[in-house]
Amino acid sequence: MKTPERRNGRPSLSRVHVRPTALCVAILAAAFSDGANAARLNYRLEGLGLHSDNINLSESDEQAETVFAPRLAFDFKEEGSAVEIQARGEIERRFYSGNAFDDETRSGFAGQLNWSLFPERLNLVVEDYLSEEPINFRDGRFPGNLQQVNVFVAGPTFFARFGDATRLKLDVRGADTYAEETAGFDSKRYGAAAALEHDIRSTSKVSLNLAYTNVDFDDSDPAIAIDYDREDAFVRYNGKLRNIDYELDGGYSRLKRDLASDESTAIGRATVQWHPDPHNRLSFRARHQFADAVQDIVLRLRDSDEVLIPDLMAPSDSLVTSGTYRQNYYDLDYRFSGERFGFRARPLYRKLRYVDPGNSDRTERALVFQASYRLRPRMTVMLDGAERRREFLTQDETDRDHVYGLAMEYQLTRHWGWRADVFKNDRSSDVPEARYKENAVQFKVWWQR
Structure with a gap:
């Protein structure tokens, strides 16, 4: 629960610290870009003012605060013959006028570089993901309860063909993970994944996939983190109908852990996207698998529709920990885009059961919706809402979040x-110290390229 130190401020974190890996994709983009005409850079400068009557999200010790923040957001895309780059980032500097909290920098980044060294033979892949995640997962996103978390991934991809319909892909990767505050998250990861694909017809293919990952945590205390190897084997089927794309996985996963018993689970994943017409889109995702915080952050930030720095409307945060869990995940996302009216509804369900005993087992249910209406050619009104229910099983705690914005x-x-x-x-x-109410107003002016 919130401690007095967290409600009323805390010693300053290194909020301006950004690991050099977060800049790697941008440096490689400048060094190896093979055609400026193929690159697209968009950016947006904002000046933001925010006033909250309870910025520290406390039930009994509310702290009113006014915040001023300059902000930069950008996205970059390059689609050259040898280099493909996608990168997006956000950075803002928050100044707290009441001096109850230290000024801080918040930032997020997601970048992927795919450099074809030898076409259809060898690629170099570099990925980096930087986000702001809660220190105390049960508390809200208030000043002092956020930390920078970074995941850097790099390695070669090899390709081979066996006829016109069969090919082999081999990914070899090394990864470095870092959390600003959470003990036990920092690690080195090494792995390989092989996929033998065969085209059944022009609209469908099947593949046999084998993956191996070795995780070596920087902290050697087994009470905090346990090194492990993970082995996955699954069959994947990709298909396409008239307006439907789908991908189905089925297989088996095993954890071989140092100083602890081995664990195993089935793999079942499905992704379906339906585009009945230009105005409507429906997508569905389901996963049953082993997962962890690193995988959760990477999958979330790879999705260009997900915000880099989650706000009040974000349906779920990532619990930054070394733990691995069995995950059941279901996500339905419907979008409508008309000439004047837009709408999005996204129900989500997650059940997480950790391999090691602890107090993080939980079930999450959420519904996020967004509606917009263009009153005039240049004026739009928007209504946003989020409902979330989070049940922690080992402590008989249930939190219910209700967030609405106009x-x-x-x-x-x-x-x-x-x-x-x-x-x-x-x-x-159910826990008194976890309750709070907040009302806030925000105004921002922006200039965009």
Whole structure:
């Protein structure tokens, strides 16, 4: 629960610290870009003002605060003959006028580089993911309860063909993981994944997949982190119908752990996307597998629709820990985009059961929705909402989050605009110290390229 130190401020973290790996994709982009005409860079500069009547999310010791923040967001895409790059990032500096909290920098980054050294034979892949995640997972996103978490992945990919319909792909990867505060998360990971693919017809293919990962934690205390090897074997089927794309996995996964018993589970995954017409899109994802915080962060940030720095409307945070868990995950995402009206609804369910005993086993249910209506050619009103229920099994704790926001955005010119928001953020809980109510207003002016 929130300690007095967390409610009222805490010693300053190294909030301006960003690991050099977060810049790696951008450096490689500048060094190896093979055609400036193929590159697209968009960026947005914002000036933000926020006032909250309970910025520390406390039930009995509310702290009103006004925040000012300059902010930069960008996305970069290059699709050259030899180099493919996708990168997006956000960084903001928050100044707290009441001086109850230290000024801080928040940042997020997701970048992927695929460099073809020898076409259809050898590629070099570099990926980096930087995010802000809670220190105390049960508490909200208030000043002092966020830490930088970074996952860096790099290695070669080899390709081989056996006729027109069969091919082999081999990924060899090394990874470095880092958390600013959480003990036991830092690790070195080494692995390989092989996929033997065969085209059944022009719209479908099947593959046999084998994967191996070795995880070596920097902390040698087995009470904090246990090194392990993970072995996965599964069959994947990709298909395409008229307006439907789908991918199905079925297989088996095994954890071989140092100083602890081995564990195993079945693998079952499904991804379906349906585009009935240009205005509607429906996607469904289901997963039953072993997973951990690293995998969770990478999968979330690889999705360009996911925010880099989760806000109040984010349906789920990542629990930064060394633990591995059995995951049941279901996510339905419906979107409608009309000439004036837009709508998105996303129900989500997660059940996580950790391999090692602890107090993090939980079930999460969430519903996020967004609706927008264009009143005038340059004026849009938006209504956002999020409902989440999180049950912690070992401590008989159930938290219920209710977040609603109303916004108006006006685009003055092609480059300039402003947006005003009002938020209501409530949490009810079985644990008194976890409850809070927050009301906030926000205004920002932006310039975009």
